[in-house]
Amino acid sequence: MKKILYAFILSVIAIFVLNKMVYQEVPQKEQQKLLSEIQHYQHPIKSISMEYRDNSDLKVLDSVLKDNKVLMLGENTHFDGATSEAKSRLIKYLHENLGYDVVLYEAGQYDTWMMNREMNSHSMKIPTDSIGSLGLFWFWWASTETRPLIQYYQKTKISGTPIELGGFDIQFSGNALSGRRGKLLKEFLGKNKININSFPVFNKNINDLDNLTFDYYTNKVFKGNQKNEFLREISKLKQSVLKLEKTPENIMYAQYLHDMKNNFHKSWKYKPGSMPSMQFRDSLMARNLIYQIDSVYKGKKVIVWSSNIHTFAERYDKGYLPLGFYIKNKYGKASYMIGFSSYAKKSDKSILINKPGKFAIENVFHRTKTPYFFINLRDIPESSLLRKEFVSTANQGIDQKRTWSRSFDGIFYIDTNTLLTPINK
Known part of the structure; x- marks a missing residue:
């Protein structure tokens, strides 16, 4: 019995020692090398505020984005306040210094078209401080972190170099349109002498389109x-x-109906957030985005605003090809994907939350004691640890082991992110 006990104790000790060797000593050596590499390749960013005037820290982008056509700016989650601030500063710099005049959001193609039209014409008389509600989900317009950018967009509209705004998603995104969709669609069809009464099921439900994206609601309505x-x-x-005649408005309404049908199909067929749902949606977002880049904004430099996962330039898994995969496959080195990552997030009570697991690279980023920095992964040697497989929380805060240089061309690091600060309307 004692022999068995001693053998058990020895085995526990052996496992403990092995664990220290494999999971502590070796990673510590690698982390030190990784820390040195990060410090060597990082480009410190002085501020994420749009009001910061010394742009010398962003000059690195001048060479990084030389010959670029499409820049994708990700975000770990849609509710990262500091990331929204950083992206806003980048957009202002890119517009004023590198000639990017188009910003396309992961938002409804029709909804953002309406928002852009209203910024140009003000025909709907939407208050300027809530004009974003026509096209964008609330987290991209109704917060203190995003409001300066929306104001900047509107300011450029009366300048010699206006920013054109759009979207490429199939989903409804503009809350201000939820009660107007039916009316606007009827007006368009009536103007073009298309009899809505010839479409009885659609006509009966035309004023309830937003609610019909919920499967449980649809099952009550449709028999x-x-x-x-x-x-x-x-x-x-x-x-x-x-x-109809191929005018920009007529083309958009045709695309709107195409997106609408696919949006309902996705909502009714797939579980929200599932890989089949993501695959279906991303393939259609890619179709819309490529059409806009090649046709609507041909010859222009385009900024794409989306989440990190949609920015991935490689296959996510066997069943899901993200939007970024299609864009990289189409435009190659003329496309550049930036993923955003953080060590932790500050809650509304100033408590650090969402810290990474112990093997995540964000721990090493944190050790640099650099609040903000950018790393251009594209030009780092293949032998670097930064081009190898490592753990990161860049995908929605989940500890995930990937060869991240295949997903992103660059990483923008924000040490302590923040929650969005909603503007109550």
């Missing part, structure tokens, strides 16, 4: 085969619109 008939009528409506 028998009405779901399929509803989708068929949207397709027929689109064909009617496609027969």
Whole structure:
């Protein structure tokens, strides 16, 4: 019995020693080398404020983005306040110094088109401080961190170099449109002599389009085969619109109906956030985005605002190709993906939350004691640890082991992120 006990004790000690050797001593040596490499390759950023006037820290982008056509700016989550501030400063710099005049959001293609049109014409008389509600989800316009950028967009509209805004998502994103979709669509169809009464199921539900994206609600409203008939009528409506003169408005409404049908299909068929849902949506976002880059904004430099996961330039898993994969495959080195990452986030009670696991590279980033920095992964030697597989929390705060240089061309690091500060309307 004693022999068994001694053998058990010895085995526990052996496991403990092995654990220290494998999971502590070796990583510590690697982390020291990694720390040296990060300090060597990092470009410190002095501020994330749009009001910061010394842009010498951003000059590195002049060479990094030489010959670039499409710049994708990610974000770990949609609610990272400091990231929104940093992206705002980058957009202002890129617009004023590198000729980027188009910003396209991971938001509804039609909704953002309406928002951009309203910024240009003010025909709907939407207050300037809430004009973002026409096209963007609230976290991209109704916070103290994002408001300066929305104001900047509007300021450029009366300058010689206006920023054109758009989106490429199939989803409804503008809350201010939720009660106006039916009316606007009826006005458009009536103006073009397309009889809405010829589409009875769609016509009956035209004032309830936003609610119909919820499957449980749709199941209460539609009986028998009405779901399929509803989708068929949207397709027929689109064909009617496609027969009209090819004006920008008519083209947009045809795309709107196409997106609408796919949005309903996605909502009804796939579980929200599932890989099949992501794959379906990203493939369609890629179709929309490539069309806009190549046709609507041909010859212009484009900034794409999306989450980190949609920015991935490589396959995420066997069932999901992110938006960034399609963009990188189409434009190659003329596209550049920046992922945003942080060590932790400060809560509304000033408590640090969302710290990474002990093997995440964000711990080493934190050890540099540099509040903000940028790393251009593209030009780092293949032999560098930064080009190898490592753990990072850049995907929604999850500790994930990947060869991150295949997903991002660059990393923008913010040591302590913040929560968005909503502006109550």
